[in-house]
Amino acid sequence: MGMHVAASMTRGDFLRGAVCTGLLASGSGCMTARSGLFGSVKGAPMHGFAAPRLGRIRLGIVGVGSRGFGVIGRVCCLPGVEIVALCDINPDKIAAAQALLSKKGRPAATEYLGTEAWRRLCDAEDVDVVYNTTPWSLHVPVQLAAMRGGKHVLTEVPSAFTVDECWELVETSERTARHCMQLENCCYGEIEMLTFNLAKLGMLGEIVHGEGAYIHDLRHMCESEYPGCEYWRFDENRAHGGNRYPTHGLVPLCLTMDINRGDRLDYLVSLDSSKANFGAYMDARLAVGNPRRGADMKMADMNSSLLKTAKGRSILVQHDVSSPRPYSRIQLVTGTKGAICDYPFRVVFEDGVGTGAHEWYDAARAGEIREKYRHPLWKTIGRLAERVGGHGGMDFIMDARWVYCLQQGLPLDMDVYDLAATSCLCELTEKSVEHRSRAYDIPDFTRGAWRANRPMDIVDIDLGKMGVDECEAGRAEGQLSV
Template sequence: MKYLDRRNFIKKTTLSAAGLAAASILPISGHAQSSRETNAIYMGGFAAPKLETVKVAVIGVGARGPAHLKFAAALPGTEIVAICDLYEDLATKWASVVTEMGNGQRHQNIATYFGDENAWKLMLKEVNPDMVFIVTNWANHAPMAIEVMNSGAHAFVEVPLAISIEELWKIVDTSEKTRKHCMMMENVNYGRDELLFLNMCRQGVIGELLHSEAAYIHDLRTQMNEVERGTGSWRTYHYAKRNGNLYPTHGLGPVAQYMNLGRTEDTFKSLVSYSTPARGRALYAKENFPQDHKWNQLDFKGGDMNTSIIKTSLGRTIMVQWDETSPRPYSRLNLIQGTKGILAGFPTRVALEGGIEGITDSHHQWVQGEQLASLYEKYDHPLYKRLSSTTSESGHGGMDGMMVFRIIECLRNGLPLDQNVYEGCFWSAVSPLSERSVSSEGAPQAFPDFTRGNWKETDPLGIIT
């Protein structure tokens, strides 16, 4: 045996221990524990004053905006007052469509703004809407939401809510100061199976909740064909420059609500994250664009698949995956494991300890397909039963319309929203935290507490009827 120098041994092991301790959970810079501003209020269960008629404006009518616009216009108690888009043809087209929907009685004289990247600011000053749909590129979400709230309107923002921790804190501070809603529009929370699972979790069907799995796995390489205009024209640069989970909320939002995270019993604590090598985007560019095309000049740094693990304050775990590049079927995973059983998606499956009466006799067999009929009959969410026929044609199986319906219903009746500003911040924070973890070889990252400890006072999302 080689001689081991005791002094060197002590020196090396001490340094290693210190390094491990330092890397155990890396704190996030910023005012994570700062006090709430004077006259600001906690927005966890906030209900804004009732609005008999909700004056609606929209920023962005490209890919997603028209669906929100049309469904809101069809609801009673709404008035579409303004549409803003960078492109004149889109703004004028959708103003015309909505005006015709009003049949000469509603949505008349819709103001249109276009042609300038700051036209939306003029819109806010001149129109004074009650609420604004923000359906633009990711980098604009936070600045627009903050300006909308400061102008006196509620902000409803496409996912993600923001792309940095600093922006998320600014959104929280602005919402609390202005007492205006800022809701990230996570439409997947209104899917039939997501509502079904929420109802089953609330009724204790699978016991104590321990673990969940969430994902957004969706091959979107063809968006790169939108070179000068459209989603791919700006989203491709995110894939090239950022390495982490860039789109976590479709999978995470529902399972976080199953687990009541950020509400009463538990909250987000830390995250670790790893990415695979980046291959698919560069290969797609090489195979589909000329060698001198701008996509072939990019150095794609974002791994094709990112896997992150979240640990909660109670020690529960959530696996969150993201892959918009690989050739594979769509999935959000949507899995929740409890002490008495498991609910899983894609395809929808259920297994309960001891089996399900009349179908299986143990948890070693999935109940799926036509076998699920009795479970849908017993546990379908009351909200789905009430609204499914009204919203079924609204997009994504009806979840888009159900979300917009609930937004308008809450504003008109002075009710708390189904998703508060802090949930949007927690779910969106996965992106910058995952990027930081990936860049530091998987070192754990601490979640900021956007509620400043008030999550313990926030009731779980109820089963809305």
């Protein structure tokens, strides 16, 4: 497989040891076993971490653009959540958000306007949770400030971009004992949750391989005519090769494969295709004189990365946001007893259903399985979620789950180690591409605790406890449907 390069070695074990030793001394939460001082620290204290119940959740949203605006409509359907703070650099975005709050019969939120105003929001006394829907360059600074200000923080994907940033988030979450969750909504997709359910019920047997992707033609987002387009995403893609958006395809597979909970991501190799699409598309559409014409794109049309897990399983992760092809997250999981795949949805079991390779295409049988083994969470809240909206409902289910967990004092579904193990692919895939697909180690952010960490359960929500009135919760504005 070629030489391994330990990109994880950029921050010392000494520092990590010191951080957790400090935690032990202050008694604030390194709960997993660790074997000693300075450099031999073991454990992932934020895995399984539950904060005291938060019956009333005071939410501050940083970045009320496309994603941040959608949050408002969704959480207004969830009793006990109050949007108390809105932050943006654009007064029009804040005004639109306030108008939506008013339409929903909610009080106006405190406004934080300006490029550095998020710092004040992260320190505000009346905010419990920061919902970070900013452009990528702000993801890490806002998370660090939020946790240091005593808030739980939820951040859009990818939540970090380098191995160092991932370690800093891990260490800050541990030191402050604040949740730091990546808002990977695709984990709550109907097929992703069905896959998880089938895997946990043993229907797929021993899982050996997974494939996930973000294949989404986004070329139009970089045209100036695109409503609300700020160009920031184009500039990020211009500046980086590798997979700059790995989490939609990968994180659901990680939960199904018990990554950080019995297995872990070990190393990767990554390969870029040529770059024929994006630049040509832009040049054909942008006015002469636009500085983005003729841009030297580092992002390839297709990036393919192969990951090996400690238990020997393999994962393919792809990224393509510039080709004229149908949307897909792939979501293939194969095991010793069956396989499941999406785009289009197909399923086969060795026993009884689709025993021959060609019965894979039996849409009627696949539909029956989809219905019968629907994840309990989708059974409970799926219809309501589809009505409220947000990527077919998964955004609402994600929000309902973290709200439910905080209100009930339960651990969140994804922790800072999940964030780190998957977001660090941004740097590692780029490095691998730059070095002829050389293998790069993926750091063990759990410091060995992955061996003993409990796998995720088949979780649900009690709508009665939440007080959600299904008739009251209507369709939320500004929801994305792709």
